[in-house]
Amino acid sequence: MTASPPPRLPLLVLVAAPRGFCAGVDRAIRIVELAIEQYGAPVYVRHEIVHNAHVVATLRDKGAVFVETLDHVPDGVPVVFSAHGVPKAVPHKAAQRGLHFVDATCPLVSKVHRQAERHAAADRHIIFVGHRGHPEVIGTLGQVAEGSMTLVETLDDVAALEIEDPDNLAFLTQTTLSVSDTAAIVAALRARFPAIVGPRGEDICYATSNRQEATLAIASQCDAVIVIGAPNSSNSLRLVEVAERDGVPARLVEGPHGVDFDWLEGVATLGITAGASAPEILVRGVIDRLATRYDITEQTVETARENMVFKLPKELQQTADDKSAQQAAEAGTRAA
Template identity: 60%
Template sequence: MTKPPLDILLCAPRGFCAGVVRAIDAVEQALAIHGAPVYVRHEIVHNKYVVESLKKKGAIFVRELGEVPDGDAPVIFSAHGVPKSVPEAAAARRLFAIDATCPLVTKVHREAQVHHKRGRHIILIGHAGHPEVVGTMGQLPEGTVTLVETVEDVARLEPVDTKDLAFVTQTTLSVDDTREVIEALQARFPSVVSPHKEDICYATTNRQGAVKRVAPQVEAMIVVGSPNSSNSQRLREVAEREGCTLARLILRAEDIDWSLFGSIRRLGITAGASAPEILVEEIIDAFAERFEVQVENVSTADENVFFPLPRELRDQAVG
């Protein structure tokens, strides 16, 4: 039987960003240098496939530092960053801690610390409970950072001093949604201090830009990524906002609902910043079994960002 045609528009950039590559490399290098086990506080990145792959190599993922036994085994902090209390607790126990926080998240931490030293109350735009938000708020004393998620949250804000305010943002937010919140913040508090450079990371911005280009041209969009990945969820939302009503977040080919995707003729595919390319290829292969597939790359930006390994691993790096 002749297979029906399917055009796939493949977004670029997509998939791993420099911060994710650095974090995964940190775990793999720690395993190569020190052997198993290597402990990792929280998921190193929000992708089940990546986490399961590292478990097979000897990584042990824990929710809190208290689950890490005393000893010389490395303990790695995830790319999302951690509250200041976590490395302090590790130092108190003399654990061999390796900080794999993305440098762009560290930038936000430092901005918040500078604002605090200058006497400003900090408004953090982000999603409650996300590890990055928990880590950023945990850089400063309780009560010195206020979290807002929406324009409505801005309207409800009642800061003690409206003249000494600054804002920072989670790095993986929707560019458009965040712009609306920032505009509301600046309208209500004209003197609020902005970041010197936008906090939303280059990879988030670039991946959303590619989806904006592709989404209006396709019948459906697949975002390869995990449900707990903030930047992946934002890509799905961007696709919907740009007119692609059938946009789904899918981790593996086995998760494809063929009752939704079985009769389309034009499909967009992208991947969140924590999703490996092998999963994109797996999903394209699944469509190729059912369709005569033609793949077109749609590129909107070039990426050449590189972050070196954490300093505890650089000198001994293997390979």
């Protein structure tokens, strides 16, 4: 006689909104896809276009080749710069080699780059708040002459700063930081250096702030939170921290295979969110995997609506327009 399977336990799943792809990530992925369509495969991409293995694998299947330096890009093929931005030396080297390059840097990161240039032109020393070694930080530090910018990561770093001219100082921040941590560091900078010049608007991008707020909203109602994202994704790691600081156990998983049912033992309400570089297909995959063991009730908790769209590079816009026209014509044919 075959034993019956154990009863499926009920599980309330609260799904954060906004979650997943932001406008900068959407734009960067589309740039690679359009570049492949316009120039033909292979199209080389310097660094992961965004920090997500699923996205990278999907684009690789379409004809993208991911490399860490321009030294691995052959002559005569197009190269795309990732959404995180690159030091000025990179496009300069590409131009010297005669490479055709397309810049997929998120416009909000580019805005920080322009601010750095303006401060440097005004002879201000720049304090940059960010995580050492992150591609966005490397790219931003590379916008100005060496020695023009000092990186700080913690309050202790602020306390240890030795500045020659404290009356001629500015600060900028990485776009994917913890909102609360950054606020504390900025407050410490302003306390130590009252004359310091800050950005006119918030450097932390809207998508990072929105996803942290949405995660905090569900965490207070949950026994545990799953964050879908890559281990090298700064904004995804910050979402884990947001939940944990609210006293809620949180785990970062890259996709359905990362679900640990032993860790979920005793959980009746589970929160799910996704970092800005994680596609919605991974969110659905995680929920589907949970449904193999639980009787799922799914609710969306929305804290903000996003309608941001960034323009494509001019050299790809015509290809995008042609593709949209073709899709519209095909849809019309099917409807007829």
